[in-house]
Amino acid sequence: MADAALFLSDLALGVLLGCVFAVIAHGLNLIWGVAKVVNVAHGEFIMLGAYGAYFLNLWFGFNPLLSIPFDAAIGLGVGVLFYFGFLHRELRGKESMDLQSEMVTLVSTFGLSLVLINTAQKLWTPDNVGIPWSPGYVVFGPVQLPLGGLYVAIVSVSIIALSHVFLSKTYLGNAIRAHSQDIPAAQLVGINPTITASIGTAVGFGITMVGGALLTVWLPTGIFPAMGNLYAPISFVIVVLGGPGKMWGSLVGGLTLGVIINVGQLFLGNNLSLAEAAAFLILIPVLLLRPEGILR
Amino acid sequence: MLQLEGIDAGYAGTQVLWDVALEAKQGAMTVIVGPNGAGKSTVLKVINGLLRPTRGKVLFQGNDITRRPAHERTEAGISSCPEGRRLFPQLTVEANLRLGAYAKRARGSADETLEYVYRLFPRLRERAHLKTIRLSGGEQQMVGIGRALMAKPLLLILDEPSLGLAPKTVSEIFQKVRELREGGLTLLLVEQNAYQALRIADFGYVMQEGRIVNAGPPDRLLDLEDLRKAYFAIP
Numbered sequence: 001m002a003d004a005a006l007f008l009s010d011l012a013l014g015v016l017l018g019c020v021f022a023v024i025a026h027g028l029n030l031i032w033g034v035a036k037v038v039n040v041a042h043g044e045f046i047m048l049g050a051y052g053a054y055f056l057n058l059w060f061g062f063n064p065l066l067s068i069p070f071d072a073a074i075g076l077g078v079g080v081l082f083y084f085g086f087l088h089r090e091l092r093g094k095e096s097m098d099l100q101s102e103m104v105t106l107v108s109t110f111g112l113s114l115v116l117i118n119t120a121q122k123l124w125t126p127d128n129v130g131i132p133w134s135p136g137y138v139v140f141g142p143v144q145l146p147l148g149g150l151y152v153a154i155v156s157v158s159i160i161a162l163s164h165v166f167l168s169k170t171y172l173g174n175a176i177r178a179h180s181q182d183i184p185a186a187q188l189v190g191i192n193p194t195i196t197a198s199i200g201t202a203v204g205f206g207i208t209m210v211g212g213a214l215l216t217v218w219l220p221t222g223i224f225p226a227m228g229n230l231y232a233p234i235s236f237v238i239v240v241l242g243g244p245g246k247m248w249g250s251l252v253g254g255l256t257l258g259v260i261i262n263v264g265q266l267f268l269g270n271n272l273s274l275a276e277a278a279a280f281l282i283l284i285p286v287l288l289l290r291p292e293g294i295l296r
Numbered sequence: 297m298l299q300l301e302g303i304d305a306g307y308a309g310t311q312v313l314w315d316v317a318l319e320a321k322q323g324a325m326t327v328i329v330g331p332n333g334a335g336k337s338t339v340l341k342v343i344n345g346l347l348r349p350t351r352g353k354v355l356f357q358g359n360d361i362t363r364r365p366a367h368e369r370t371e372a373g374i375s376s377c378p379e380g381r382r383l384f385p386q387l388t389v390e391a392n393l394r395l396g397a398y399a400k401r402a403r404g405s406a407d408e409t410l411e412y413v414y415r416l417f418p419r420l421r422e423r424a425h426l427k428t429i430r431l432s433g434g435e436q437q438m439v440g441i442g443r444a445l446m447a448k449p450l451l452l453i454l455d456e457p458s459l460g461l462a463p464k465t466v467s468e469i470f471q472k473v474r475e476l477r478e479g480g481l482t483l484l485l486v487e488q489n490a491y492q493a494l495r496i497a498d499f500g501y502v503m504q505e506g507r508i509v510n511a512g513p514p515d516r517l518l519d520l521e522d523l524r525k526a527y528f529a530i531p
Contacts, residue, residue, distance in 0.1 A: 168391075171398060178384050178395050184346050185382035190370035190399035190447060245386070 005142035010262045012140075016149040018258020019156035019251075020214045024231060025238035026160055026250040027208030031079075033180040033245040034200030035087055036097045037105045041113035042235055043228020045205060047120065049075065049212020050223045057131045064131060064216045065151060071209040079205030083198040091197060095184050113228070120225035130221035148217045156214055157251070159207065164247050166203075176200045180245055234276075237283055243293020252294055256282075297322045297482050298343065298374075298451055303352035305342050312338045313506045316352070320451060321499070325473075325483040327514070329490035330503035336486040337379050339503070340455050343484070344376040345369045356451070371399045373450030379459065379486075381440035385429040389420055392428055392439050396446025406446065413442040416472060434465035441472070451482045458489045470496060494518055 028042050039045075052074060053067040086108065090101045097105075135147040167173035178186040179196040187193055215231065216223060238257055242249020257279050264275035286294065298320040305313040312335050320326040328336050341347035343354060345366030354362045361369060375396075383392050393413060397406035414421040417438040423431060428439055437457055444452055457473065458466040466489065474496045477483055487493035494500050494514040502510040502517060510517060 171403070174387070174391060174395055175398060177387065181384045181386055182382050184366075185378065185384065186395075187346065187366035188344060188370060188376050188378060188382075189395050189443065190367045190402075191395075192365075192367045 006266060007263065009143045009145075010266050011259060012143050012145055013149070014259035014262030015255055016145065016153040016258070017218055017262060018255035019153035020211060020218065020254075021231075021234060021238055021258050022251045022254025023156045023159055023207060023214060024211035025235040025242070025254055026163065026247070027204045027206075027211055028235045029239045029242075029244065029247070029250050030163075030204035030207065031201055032239065034176055034204065035083065035091065035197055037087060037109070037201075038102075040106060040109040040232075041116060041228075042208065043230070043232030044113050044116035044120075045075070045078070045208045045228075046212040046215065046231050046235075047223075047225060047228045048078075048116070049209030050216050050219070050227065051120070051124065051212075052209060053213035053216045054129055054131055054223050057133070063133045063135075064148075064213050065155060067213045068155065068210050071213045072206045075206035075209035076202045078209070079202030080198060082205065083201040087197070087201065088194065092194070117225050117228070124225065126225055128221050128224045130219060130223060131216050132220070133217070134220075146217075152214045152217045156211075159210065160247070160251050163203070163207065167247060172196075172199065176203075230276075234279070237280060240283060241286055241294055243295050246293060246295050249293050249295045256294075297357060298484070299353075299355040300339070300342070301353040301355070303339070303342055303349045303354070305338060305347055305349040305352075307347075311350075311506070313342070313349070316342075316503075316506075316508055318501050318508060318511070320482060320484045322482055323480055324498040325477045325485060325496065326499050326501070327485045327487060327493045327497035328501045328503055329487055329493055329517075332488060334503040335506040336488075336503055337455055338506075340376065340378075340453055340484075340486055343369075344374060344378075344453060346378075367399075370447055371401060373401070373448075374453065375444040375447040375449030375451070376453040377437075377440040377444040377455065377457065379455040381436050383428040383436055383439055383443070386427060388425050388427055389431070389439055390424040393420070393442050393446050396443035397448075399447050402446060402448040405448065409446050409448060413445055416445075416475070417442055433461050434468065437461060437465075437469055438472075441469075445476075449481070451484060452476065453484045453486075455486045456488060457485070458487065458492070466492070491518070 024046055028039060031037060031039050049071050052071045053064045056062040056067040056070060090104055133148060137144050138147055167177055175191045176196045176199065179191060179193060183193055234257055238250060238253035241256060242253030260279045261275045264278045265272060268274040300316055300318050303313055303316040304311060316339055328339060330336055338347065342349050345364060353360055356372060356374060393410055394406060397403050397409060419435060420438055420442060423435060428436060457469050470492055485493055494517055497514045500514045500517045501508050
């Protein structure tokens with residue numbers, strides 16, 4: 001019986017954690033889909049979002065939920081800068097990414113990742129910090145859930161639902177989706193590709209940094225400059241699992257990974273690295289059987 | 297309504313068009329015919345703004361639009377259904393059509409135009425909530441033309457609307473194109489299917505190896521002995 005309770009509890013925690021994973025992957029998915037850029041520095045923007053939440057807590061006593069609008073605003077700004085400072089020159093006038101642009105963006109986002117990690121280590125030391133926020137627990141039968149994780153999961157699902165509404169119900173959102181599917185066709189219906197690509201990139205960065213802030217709830221002492229190395233690969237796996245360009249795919253992939261990592265630890269002797277390895281292993285059957293992602 | 301003057305254009309250093317000049321007159325259907333690889337689609341890209349010419353001018357309603365980007369040309373009233381249709385595969389028929397009315401000049405009346413497109417192609421109303429990737433070739437062509445019409449064009453450009461379609465569907469599509477022309481729309485049509493295209497046209501251009509080699513009323517073009525042999529495969 002005790003084992004069953006432990007399993008249920010890990011399952012529930014996995015679902016809650018998976019919701020946050022989904023948000024982080026959602027940001028990557030948007031940047032990938034709209035700007036056609038594989039952002040190797042993705043993990044570092046998660047890290048910046050987490051530090052944003054940390055400093056807002058340190059200076060003003062904000063809890064991670066209150067830091068969302070600030071992280072979102074910073075993320076949008078960073079996204080616009082990233083697009084116009086760097087991507088625009090590479091993407092302008094192109095129907096799709098050619099090999100050279102792909103190499104340029106891969107190498108330079110890799111470089112950006114190193115710069116961000118090292119700058120963060122210089123500014124904030126390589127040591128772990130954390131946000132002391134524990135709003136208590138709620139008990140469902142044999143399962144005890146942290147309220148912080150529950151709030152964050154609700155916010156996460158709302159963010160994904162909101163972005164879904166934006167992308168499918170508004171002219172601008174539909175234009176962004178059209179751009180991600182066929183750039184010349186989007187231009188021919190009158191869509192300015194610079195506007196859709198820059199806004200899509202900005203929203204992607206905003207969501208990524210908010211994801212970093214939400215993640216801090218699960219990291220009471222685990223914010224550090226190189227933390228992106230842990231969460232960027234998870235994001236890539238989720239996007240591939242859910243199917244690139246599919247917005248609900250992020251949620252399905254995120255939940256899958258959250259559950260596998262949490263429940264996996266139960267069966268793999270509390271070994272986090274092994275559980276993460278298991279999460280990557282499921283990519284192999286998925287890529288073999290459904291290369292377009294779990295969702296149709 | 298539209299004039300090209302002395303257009304040279306190409307891709308990545310390879311010149312495809314040499315000194316192309318043509319005109320699409322208000323209220324008429326102009327057709328460009330010619331064999332595969334003659335540069336017909338490239339001419340349309342120069343007109344809709346997806347390709348910038350290396351020399352020459354594009355004039356629309358008397359304004360020089362040579363350097364205007366593609367999305368601004370749609371806003372000005374040039375609307376294209378490109379080669380291969382290029383629908384948004386993951387969006388529904390209706391979402392594709394509504395995106396056609398993205399231009400500000402068309403957005404306000406999107407509901408009425410959508411109703412007009414559904415009356416023109418009743419089958420699209422039945423398929424409204426399907427992703428376009430699930431449609432037949434003919435239905436996809438209807439969505440392509442419908443999406444271009446949603447922009448309330450002054451000039452409608454169709455690139456090879458018969459490409460890859462069954463003969464019966466081709467006749468159906470040509471019938472709709474003729475209806476549009478009779479409704480007073482200015483059309484510019486590119487076709488490999490020269491015989492069928494010229495039969496419904498008001499004026500024709502013949503392209504070969506990146507140049508315009510003949511122009512005139514369709515019946516005269518259809519009578520040219522060498523054209524019949526070269527392009528229409530009629531002995």
